[in-house]
Amino acid sequence: MSYYKLCAISKATGILRNYHKARRKNPKTKDPYARRLQLTTCYGFKIKTLDKVLLLPFKPNQPLSIQLNAHVIRILSEPNIQIRSVTLTHERVSICYAKEVEPIQPRGLIAIDRNLDNLTLADSDGWIMRKDLARATEVKAMYRQIRSHMRRNDIRIRQRVTEKYGRKQSEKVKQILHHASKQIILDAKSRQFGVAMEKLTGIRKLYRKGNWQGRAYRGRMNSWSYYELQRQIEYKAHWEGIPVIYVNPYGTSVKCSICGLRMKPEENRTLKCRSCGFTVDRDVNAARNILARALRFGAVASASEAMVQEPQRRVILKVDADESTKSAS
Numbered sequence: 001m002s003y004y005k006l007c008a009i010s011k012a013t014g015i016l017r018n019y020h021k022a023r024r025k026n027p028k029t030k031d032p033y034a035r036r037l038q039l040t041t042c043y044g045f046k047i048k049t050l051d052k053v054l055l056l057p058f059k060p061n062q063p064l065s066i067q068l069n070a071h072v073i074r075i076l077s078e079p080n081i082q083i084r085s086v087t088l089t090h091e092r093v094s095i096c097y098a099k100e101v102e103p104i105q106p107r108g109l110i111a112i113d114r115n116l117d118n119l120t121l122a123d124s125d126g127w128i129m130r131k132d133l134a135r136a137t138e139v140k141a142m143y144r145q146i147r148s149h150m151r152r153n154d155i156r157i158r159q160r161v162t163e164k165y166g167r168k169q170s171e172k173v174k175q176i177l178h179h180a181s182k183q184i185i186l187d188a189k190s191r192q193f194g195v196a197m198e199k200l201t202g203i204r205k206l207y208r209k210g211n212w213q214g215r216a217y218r219g220r221m222n223s224w225s226y227y228e229l230q231r232q233i234e235y236k237a238h239w240e241g242i243p244v245i246y247v248n249p250y251g252t253s254v255k256c257s258i259c260g261l262r263m264k265p266e267e268n269r270t271l272k273c274r275s276c277g278f279t280v281d282r283d284v285n286a287a288r289n290i291l292a293r294a295l296r297f298g299a300v301a302s303a304s305e306a307m308v309q310e311p312q313r314r315v316i317l318k319v320d321a322d323e324s325t326k327s328a329s
């Protein structure tokens, strides 16, 4: 059907462009091929919310009908939704849609500090909150153990099993993170607060080789779940028009959140400031430092002129017809 031609051509052009770019760097680059077969169209499809079906062009006057579940229908019937395109692969249907979002003027900020097994929040009303993520760490530790106990000698089987457990693990951890990020965004939305987080490129440097932390610890701290949590919070925030501010992470975990001098670690994950005597939990201290840095941007007091991030009026999300989770595209 000609409806599919345009998108197919643009997809193929993209692959070819990447190939040409790669070949300029390395003349031995292999011939390009479409790795995942998929059909995308921006035209000719129809969504009938009453019948809960998606009609895709198939043969003249004989559309292919795909049943949609109630969750997808509910989202697509929301106001200000524009449906952009439909992608069909051998196992799922993705519907891409855009929403016009009015950015909120934040009344305050919630700073989020991500740690190995908890999230610590500090907001500009002075509240401190902690969300337990120990479950995510447990899941990861469990799968790490399963993988380390595999005794098959066949490398291909070992690879396949490792991949399978890796997928299962990341799905489970993602679910736990979705729960936490959803709660944070609901709270921010109801109070009209913005969100502040550390810029993660800096975090990796803190935990890189040569910092005397050992390979296993670095592995856990550098794991993708930091990025995944940030990704979730960011797209959920944008979806609601909540501003997201990123601050430089340098020193947030060691500097005193009252006077700014370097603190001394004490027992039970607390820190003590040598100059002002302030004693505080290290995660709380970090969250307060992030909050202070974000507030220094002035995003709350004079939002219009001091906003650092680009205006985000239009966000595109992807909804899989067979899933309840959304992912940014």
Ligand SMILES: [Zn+2]
Binding pocket: 256, 257, 258, 259, 260, 261, 273, 274, 275, 276, 277, 278
């Ligand atoms: Zn101090």
